[in-house]
Amino acid sequence: MELAAIGKVESSLVDPASAPKQGSEGAPDSWVVIEPQMADALDGLAVGDEIFVLTWLHQSDRNVLRVHPRDNPRNPQRGVFSTRSPDRPNPIGLHRVEILAIDGLRLQVRNLEAVNETPVVDIKPVIPTDNAG
Amino acid sequence: MELAAIGKVESSLVDPASAPKQGSEGAPDSWVVIEPQMADALDGLAVGDEIFVLTWLHQSDRNVLRVHPRDNPRNPQRGVFSTRSPDRPNPIGLHRVEILAIDGLRLQVRNLEAVNETPVVDIKPVIPTDNAG
Numbered sequence: 001m002e003l004a005a006i007g008k009v010e011s012s013l014v015d016p017a018s019a020p021k022q023g024s025e026g027a028p029d030s031w032v033v034i035e036p037q038m039a040d041a042l043d044g045l046a047v048g049d050e051i052f053v054l055t056w057l058h059q060s061d062r063n064v065l066r067v068h069p070r071d072n073p074r075n076p077q078r079g080v081f082s083t084r085s086p087d088r089p090n091p092i093g094l095h096r097v098e099i100l101a102i103d104g105l106r107l108q109v110r111n112l113e114a115v116n117e118t119p120v121v122d123i124k125p126v127i128p129t130d131n132a133g
Numbered sequence: 134m135e136l137a138a139i140g141k142v143e144s145s146l147v148d149p150a151s152a153p154k155q156g157s158e159g160a161p162d163s164w165v166v167i168e169p170q171m172a173d174a175l176d177g178l179a180v181g182d183e184i185f186v187l188t189w190l191h192q193s194d195r196n197v198l199r200v201h202p203r204d205n206p207r208n209p210q211r212g213v214f215s216t217r218s219p220d221r222p223n224p225i226g227l228h229r230v231e232i233l234a235i236d237g238l239r240l241q242v243r244n245l246e247a248v249n250e251t252p253v254v255d256i257k258p259v260i261p262t263d264n265a266g
Contacts, residue, residue: 001137003223081178121134123214130227130263
């Protein structure tokens with residue numbers, strides 16, 4: 001089960017410690033830059049679309065099974081599968097964002113809380129099943 | 134970027150062709166069975182929680198960049214990143230489900246459209262940012 005990067009994040013965020021915990025908490029507008037050989041896979045995406053960007057959180061600790069949520073020692077430890085901690089066995093990031101602009105292989109998106117150069121592994125449209133049931 | 138299975142799906146669905154396109158379209162109740170060494174990571178999950186189950190769609194074709202949505206030749210082809218096709222460069226499945234029961238390392242879930250023995254690679258809680266903005 002080997003992932004290949006389909007692109008990467010371009011962002012003014014460079015340090016995980018300075019990144020907001022969630023994109024809605026003040027992430028800067030960022031770009032998702034797609035590999036040229038993946039161009040055909042972008043067809044059908046449009047400005048205004050809500051998408052999930054899946055990333056590989058390459059600075060994560062994969063051996064962590066329990067964390068203090070939001071890195072706050074006052075929060076009791078819990079299992080990583082009940083949190084969105086980047087530290088987890090398979091550090092896949094799941095980011096719901098809106099497409100602000102499309103420029104060839106570059107997608108500008110709102111609220112992506114990933115640092116510069118984070119590998120992107122998939123893009124999926126948001127569908128009704130993803131929303132609160 | 135190598136993924137390790139944290140568990141697998143137990144389902145009466147065995148053939149991808151018989152699986153519904155989306156979980157809300159008639160998937161049977163299924164179980165997510167977690168590896169014993171991941172037990173600590175489950176702490177904090179509860180019956181009634183909405184979670185994302187991330188799977189590895191092991192029967193997918195990773196060379197496909199364009200598809201007819203929903204396998205219907207009448208639908209014009211589009212890029213896989215604008216569809217939820219299992220055929221895509223990194224065949225990660227994203228399934229929003231509800232936990233119906235927890236029995237040790239086994240989570241019973243509603244609306245999981247993955248076939249029996251599908252590897253599970255991550256579990257994440259649904260957070261407000263995931264819902265329609």
